[in-house]
Amino acid sequence: GLCSGPSDPGRHGWGSWGPGCANLRDPLPGLRLGSLGWGMGSGGRAEARALPHRETIGTYNCVNVLLPRDAAQLFQSEGIFPRRMGIESWIAHRQIRNHKCGIFLLNGEEWRSDRLILNKEVISPAGTRKFLPFLNAVAQDFVTLMHRRISKNTRRSLTIDLYGDLFRFTLEGSSYALYGERLGLLEESPNAESQRFISAVETMLRTTLPLLFIPPGLMRWVNTKLWRDHIEAWDTIFKHADKCIQNIYQEFCLGQPRKYSGIMAELLMQAELPLDSIKANVTEFTAGGVDTTAMPLLFTLFELARNPSVQTAIRREIAEAESQGPRELSKVLNSMPLLKSALKETLRLYPVGITVQRYPTKDVVLQNYCVPAGTLCQVGLYAMGRSPEVFSNPERYDPLRWLSKEDNSFKALAFGFGARQCIGRRLAETEMMLFLMHVLRNFRIDTVSKADIKTVFGFILMPEKPPLLTFRPID
Ligand code: HEM
Numbered sequence: 001g002l003c004s005g006p007s008d009p010g011r012h013g014w015g016s017w018g019p020g021c022a023n024l025r026d027p028l029p030g031l032r033l034g035s036l037g038w039g040m041g042s043g044g045r046a047e048a049r050a051l052p053h054r055e056t057i058g059t060y061n062c063v064n065v066l067l068p069r070d071a072a073q074l075f076q077s078e079g080i081f082p083r084r085m086g087i088e089s090w091i092a093h094r095q096i097r098n099h100k101c102g103i104f105l106l107n108g109e110e111w112r113s114d115r116l117i118l119n120k121e122v123i124s125p126a127g128t129r130k131f132l133p134f135l136n137a138v139a140q141d142f143v144t145l146m147h148r149r150i151s152k153n154t155r156r157s158l159t160i161d162l163y164g165d166l167f168r169f170t171l172e173g174s175s176y177a178l179y180g181e182r183l184g185l186l187e188e189s190p191n192a193e194s195q196r197f198i199s200a201v202e203t204m205l206r207t208t209l210p211l212l213f214i215p216p217g218l219m220r221w222v223n224t225k226l227w228r229d230h231i232e233a234w235d236t237i238f239k240h241a242d243k244c245i246q247n248i249y250q251e252f253c254l255g256q257p258r259k260y261s262g263i264m265a266e267l268l269m270q271a272e273l274p275l276d277s278i279k280a281n282v283t284e285f286t287a288g289g290v291d292t293t294a295m296p297l298l299f300t301l302f303e304l305a306r307n308p309s310v311q312t313a314i315r316r317e318i319a320e321a322e323s324q325g326p327r328e329l330s331k332v333l334n335s336m337p338l339l340k341s342a343l344k345e346t347l348r349l350y351p352v353g354i355t356v357q358r359y360p361t362k363d364v365v366l367q368n369y370c371v372p373a374g375t376l377c378q379v380g381l382y383a384m385g386r387s388p389e390v391f392s393n394p395e396r397y398d399p400l401r402w403l404s405k406e407d408n409s410f411k412a413l414a415f416g417f418g419a420r421q422c423i424g425r426r427l428a429e430t431e432m433m434l435f436l437m438h439v440l441r442n443f444r445i446d447t448v449s450k451a452d453i454k455t456v457f458g459f460i461l462m463p464e465k466p467p468l469l470t471f472r473p474i475d
Pocket of ligand 1: 084103104105115174284285286288289290292293296351352353355356357413414415416417418419420421422423424425427428429
């Protein structure tokens with residue numbers, strides 16, 4: 001866990017921490033530590049010694065939290081404005097183009113006031129209920145796409161690396177919920193404008209990672225192509241938001257009957273946030289929600305493929321939920337606890353962001369060490385998820401563990417915690433559940449290899465080599 005040194009509750013400050021103190025053991029098994037950068041590892045002299053093949057840029061003091069009870073302590077000390085480290089290249093784009101920052105990049109009062117307004121449409125149960133039918137339609141289209149592909153195949157099955165399709169699915173789903181417009185990414189040939197948008201999102205994500213390692217002042221000079229591509233990609237994403245805003249205003253002007261047209265339209269209508277804040281937030285949501293949702297879907301399909309009994313149990317649960325007749329989608333989802341637990345289980349083994357960071361606003365005592373206010377503390381999600389101290393048989397994919405009577409508090413932290421937890425959590429969870437609900441009732445999923453997937457960290461946790469999955473229609 002955190003430092004497991006001698007008990008000394010009064011200890012304060014860094015000087016007294018011995019080498020054994022920042023005892024991380026193997027903090028991220030299966031992960032290439034060399035690919036970690038900025039705040040994702042943990043600085044500090046002692047720990048650097050424990051991890052000889054780690055690359056660090058400079059040093060910084062950091063406490064790693066690996067046990068649920070310490071995470072609970074930490075979150076209790078997060079204050080009312082939990083601070084986030086910025087992504088400099090994203091902030092630089094906003095400055096150059098004179099755009100506002102969204103909540104991902106803001107801190108303090110500004111963050112809190114915008115966040116409280118956004119919560120109502122993005123994460124509250126009432127807001128979520130409104131966009132569920134949009135996500136459902138996209139999940140159904142994904143199934144149609146797979147049927148179409150399989151029908152062209154004489155073998156009545158399809159073996160595929162699904163990552164690209166999942167990326168298109170999540171971008172299509174979140175864009176529909178955010179902008180109220182379909183991009184057509186699941187059609188045979190998406191139009192040129194949609195193609196431009198998806199390439200921009202891909203480029204923006206691809207260029208963000210290398211730019212994390214370059215000090216902000218040097219960014220534009222060190223690798224001009226990388227920098228130019230990054231800025232142009234953001235410009236295209238912002239232009240897309242502009243175009244959608246114009247379409248929404250046109251609908252208002254035409255006096256068409258008021259109907260739900262996605263999160264951005266609701267925010268424009270309510271006019272509680274200035275237009276440029278709405279635009280900045282919606283573009284950040286676009287960026288934050290694509291890969292983050294596609295990866296757990298890929299890992300879930302793989303785990304269900306190599307654990308056929310779990311797959312069958314979930315399929316049975318889906319059939320039971322449907323046998324109760326047509327109901328509101330939120331009720332259907334609530335009647336599938338095993339499916340929900342499967343997603344939790346995936347995020348335990350493959351948390352998208354491998355750590356959650358906090359800077360406690362008051363001194364906090366963790367394992368008898370007094371950690372000074374303002375210290376960077378990281379909850380090591382990957383390490384905690386695979387620790388036998390926290391989960392019995394941690395290597396087993398067992399969704400039932402989340403439905404047992406065990407105390408599971410502060411064990412499922414893949415979306416963070418508290419006021420600054422992931423605002424896209426409900427969007428991601430419902431999108432993933434609807435996807436799996438439709439896919440599992442239509443197809444049996446198999447995997448070419450049952451061997452563990454090696455993972456790498458590239459801004460988010462991803463497979464070193466995506467698994468090959470086989471889809472067979474259920475008659
Ligand atoms: C499975 C998918 C996802 C995972 C695992 C995930 C995970 C996270 C985590 C760990 C945080 C930091 C939370 C904290 O510090 O307590 C976060 C923040 C955030 N996420 Fe997600 N996320 C996912 C999907 C999404 C989606 C779909 C969106 C789009 C709306 C999104 C938008 C954001 C934003 C804007 C923040 C910053 C919130 C703030 O600072 O107030 N995420 N996410």
